[in-house]
Amino acid sequence: MRDKQTCVDCKVTPGECVVAQHKLVVADFRFLVQAHGNKQARVARTKWWKLEGEASKVFKEKIIEEGPWNNEGDANNMWEKMATYIRKVAFEVLGVTQGSGCDSKDTWWWNxxxxxxxxxxxxxxxxxxxxxxxxxxxxxxxxxxxx
Structure with missing residues (x-):
C-alpha cells in the first residue's frame, strides 16, 4: 500500500515498442527521504581526571590568585561567578574532550x-x-x- 502512494503518475507510451511484447512505461515517483541524525548529542566534557600532579598545582594557583572570591552580594550570583570561573580555568588547564556520539561498548569482560x-x-x-x-x-x- 505504501508503494502505491509513492507513484504520482504512470503512463504506458503506446507507439514506442522496444520489443514486441514490451511497452515503454514512464512513471513519476515521489519519495520521502528522512535524514537520520546522531541519536546521541556530542557533548564536550572537561577532563577532570587529569587533575593530578603538575596540572593540580597550576589549577590551584590560578583559582586562588585570580578567582572572584572577594565579591559581595547575592549568594546565587557569587556561586555562578565562582562556578563559571572554575570551569573556565579547568578548560584552560585540563582541556576538553571532543565529545562522543557512540554508545559505550561493553568491553570490560575482554581479556x-x-x-x-x-x-x-x-x-x-x-x-x-x-x-x-x-x-x-x-x-x-x-x-x-x-x-
Missing amino acids: EDVQKAIKEKKCYKRLYHDRCANNIEKYKVKGRDGD
Missing part, C-alpha cells in the same frame, strides 16, 4: 589477548586520520596476513 588483537586491527583508523608511510605499510601488512 588481554582480545584487547591486543583489537588494537592491532585498528590500523585502518590510524591510516584514515594520518596517511603517513608508516601507517600505510602497517595497513598493507595486516591486509596480507588476512586479519
Whole structure:
C-alpha cells in the first residue's frame, strides 16, 4: 500500500515498442527521504581526571590568585561567578574532550589477548586520520596476513 502512494503518475507510451511484447512505461515517483541524525548529542566534557600532579598545582594557583572570591552580594550570583570561573580555568588547564556520539561498548569482560588483537586491527583508523608511510605499510601488512 505504501508503494502505491509513492507513484504520482504512470503512463504506458503506446507507439514506442522496444520489443514486441514490451511497452515503454514512464512513471513519476515521489519519495520521502528522512535524514537520520546522531541519536546521541556530542557533548564536550572537561577532563577532570587529569587533575593530578603538575596540572593540580597550576589549577590551584590560578583559582586562588585570580578567582572572584572577594565579591559581595547575592549568594546565587557569587556561586555562578565562582562556578563559571572554575570551569573556565579547568578548560584552560585540563582541556576538553571532543565529545562522543557512540554508545559505550561493553568491553570490560575482554581479556588481554582480545584487547591486543583489537588494537592491532585498528590500523585502518590510524591510516584514515594520518596517511603517513608508516601507517600505510602497517595497513598493507595486516591486509596480507588476512586479519
